Amino acid sequence: MTVRVRFAPxxxxxxxxxxxxxxxxxxxxxxxxGGTFILRIEDTDLERxxxxxxxxxMDDLKWLGITHDEGPDKPNPKYAPYRQSERSxxxxxxxxxxxxxxxxxxxxxxxxELEEMKAAAALAGRDPIYEGKWKDPAHNAEASRRxxxxxxAAIRFRAPKKAYTLNDKVxxxxxxxxxxxxxxxxxxxxxxxxxxxxxxxxxxxxxITHVIRGEDHLNNxxxxxxxxxxxxxxxxxxxxxxxxxxxxxQKLSKxxxxxxxNLYRNEHYLPEAMCNYLCLxxxxxxxxxxxxxxxxxxxVFSLERFSASPAMYDIEKxxxxxxxxxxxxxxxxxxxxxxxxxxTEFFRKQTPEWKNASIDLLKKYTQFVTDFPKLVNDLILNExxxxxxxxxxxxxxxxTPKILSFIADEVGKVKSDYITEAELNGxxxxxxxxxxxxxxxxxQGVRAALTGHDHGPDLKFLIPLTPVNVLKNRVAHLNx
RNA sequence: GCUCCCAUCGUCUAGCCCGGUCUAGGACAUCGCCUUUUCACGGCGGUAACAGGGGUUCGAAUCCCCUUGGGAGUACCA
Numbered sequence: 001m002t003v004r005v006r007f008a009p010x011x012x013x014x015x016x017x018x019x020x021x022x023x024x025x026x027x028x029x030x031x032x033x034g035g036t037f038i039l040r041i042e043d044t045d046l047e048r049x050x051x052x053x054x055x056x057x058m059d060d061l062k063w064l065g066i067t068h069d070e071g072p073d074k075p076n077p078k079y080a081p082y083r084q085s086e087r088s089x090x091x092x093x094x095x096x097x098x099x100x101x102x103x104x105x106x107x108x109x110x111x112x113e114l115e116e117m118k119a120a121a122a123l124a125g126r127d128p129i130y131e132g133k134w135k136d137p138a139h140n141a142e143a144s145r146r147x148x149x150x151x152x153a154a155i156r157f158r159a160p161k162k163a164y165t166l167n168d169k170v171x172x173x174x175x176x177x178x179x180x181x182x183x184x185x186x187x188x189x190x191x192x193x194x195x196x197x198x199x200x201x202x203x204x205x206x207x208i209t210h211v212i213r214g215e216d217h218l219n220n221x222x223x224x225x226x227x228x229x230x231x232x233x234x235x236x237x238x239x240x241x242x243x244x245x246x247x248x249x250q251k252l253s254k255x256x257x258x259x260x261x262n263l264y265r266n267e268h269y270l271p272e273a274m275c276n277y278l279c280l281x282x283x284x285x286x287x288x289x290x291x292x293x294x295x296x297x298x299x300v301f302s303l304e305r306f307s308a309s310p311a312m313y314d315i316e317k318x319x320x321x322x323x324x325x326x327x328x329x330x331x332x333x334x335x336x337x338x339x340x341x342x343x344t345e346f347f348r349k350q351t352p353e354w355k356n357a358s359i360d361l362l363k364k365y366t367q368f369v370t371d372f373p374k375l376v377n378d379l380i381l382n383e384x385x386x387x388x389x390x391x392x393x394x395x396x397x398x399x400t401p402k403i404l405s406f407i408a409d410e411v412g413k414v415k416s417d418y419i420t421e422a423e424l425n426g427x428x429x430x431x432x433x434x435x436x437x438x439x440x441x442x443x444q445g446v447r448a449a450l451t452g453h454d455h456g457p458d459l460k461f462l463i464p465l466t467p468v469n470v471l472k473n474r475v476a477h478l479n480x
Numbered sequence: 481g482c483u484c485c486c487a488u489c490g491u492c493u494a495g496c497c498c499g500g501u502c503u504a505g506g507a508c509a510u511c512g513c514c515u516u517u518u519c520a521c522g523g524c525g526g527u528a529a530c531a532g533g534g535g536u537u538c539g540a541a542u543c544c545c546c547u548u549g550g551g552a553g554u555a556c557c558a
Contacts, residue, residue, distance in 0.1 A: 010558050042558065109556095216553075
């Protein structure tokens with residue numbers, strides 16, 4: 001039997017990084033075992049769901065490279081539709097069947113009555129387990145009459161009085177005691193089904209074999225287990241992945257700041273880095289690697305390596321992962337990304353050789369793609385660097401004025417747009433041999449004269465990338 | 481409150497299932513060193529953890545129990 005997994009977001013907001021992680025795990029597992037990854041939209045809460053968010057979430061998943069095999073936009077006729085809002089008739093059919101079998105019943109209680117029962121339960125220090133009059137099958141006939149007369153009622157599932165045990169791939173054996181939950185609503189009085197019910201019907205009908213989702217669903221699972229049982233449906237394999245938490249160790253949410261994927265996308269994080277980092281939160285690579293791309297993970301991904309405890313989301317490590325991915329990336333792709341950044345006119349006008357050389361030189365200094373334009377501006381195009389304390393110190397060295405005037409003369413003589421590495425070496429040799437300067441005064445002196453900085457990338461690579469007119473202006477600026 | 485889940489460096493984690501090879505390994509962060517050919521790169525190194533208490537055992541980070549701490553759920557939300 002082929003593996004079928006699903007990611008089932010509710011379109012009630014942007015795609016959250018926790019959701020992205022869950023989606024990623026499902027995707028990875030499907031790819032690792034040659035299964036099918038399904039995207040299902042859980043939009044039964046009409047008030048909170050909206051189509052715009054559905055689109056946004058799908059865009060974010062696509063950006064991350066988490067592509068589904070089946071979904072609203074890629075329906076398999078055998079399983080469609082993939083939006084729960086379009087599957088109402090299916091849920092209703094199953095709900096009615098349960099009512100007929102007396103495994104569920106109509107409940108005409110008003111909101112007020114339910115509130116009263118809850119308050120009474122709270123007062124008595126017990127869980128609000130439904131004990132309303134409609135639970136008693138003696139009222140079934142009356143209920144049927146009222147429904148036939150067109151009255152509205154919720155449908156409540158009759159929770160069996162027994163304990164359930166789940167064998168979870170991550171949590172191990174989980175036992176839900178008897179009476180953990182009371183009879184719960186599966187269809188609202190407005191006719192719309194509720195999550196715990198739809199989820200089971202869909203997973204069953206869509207032949208889902210493995211459910212990989214957040215631990216926040218672990219307690220829900222007992223309700224789902226009951227429904228599977230009532231349906232006589234085969235249980236999928238469950239893996240309840242630990243939650244992502246913020247610095248206060250609470251479940252990661254909006255108040256922790258940047259928790260939607262689109263924020264990272266807007267800041268031009270690399271999607272591969274994002275996936276890499278998210279994967280590391282609660283899952284570990286068998287050989288303890290921490291930088292990898294999707295293909296690398298697919299080859300070794302398994303459900304056996306999940307951590308059972310929650311993971312704190314730490315943006316510092318994400319930044320590091322991002323910088324590692326930049327270093328790993330080939331020049332052509334990086335150049336393409338850099339050219340999409342604003343304020344890169346100068347960069348775009350350069351020759352392919354210049355672009356390659358600048359990428360080679362600068363990529364080790366960058367954490368984000370957005371750092372490239374900044375570095376080019378700061379290190380290559382800046383004609384009047386600020387005189388820092390460190391720079392002033394270098395300028396005050398005894399040998400520096402000699403170097404400065406020599407460099408000014410040499411740069412003044414250059415006719416081409418750029419100098420070559422050989423030319424630079426010639427100047428260095430001159431300063432070293434003829435002027436007798438060596439070591440730190442030599443390198444830092446020449447660096448100061450040509451860049452106006454006290455430190456920075458390797459001169460022999462940096463200077464040939466710097467336009468000669470910029471060098472001229474710098475020297476003039478420093479000689480003032 | 482009740483129920484369920486969890487517990488290794490500040491953080492992510494390896495090791496735990498199948499006790500000895502663990503004076504607990506890696507990574508991020510942090511600190512220091514490598515420099516009379518510089519450097520935001522790179523290299524090397526340091527600080528830093530088995531929550532506590534009982535058991536079981538010749539031996540426990542690993543198995544069991546309790547305590548403590550943390551998280552989640554407790555909806556006609558998902």
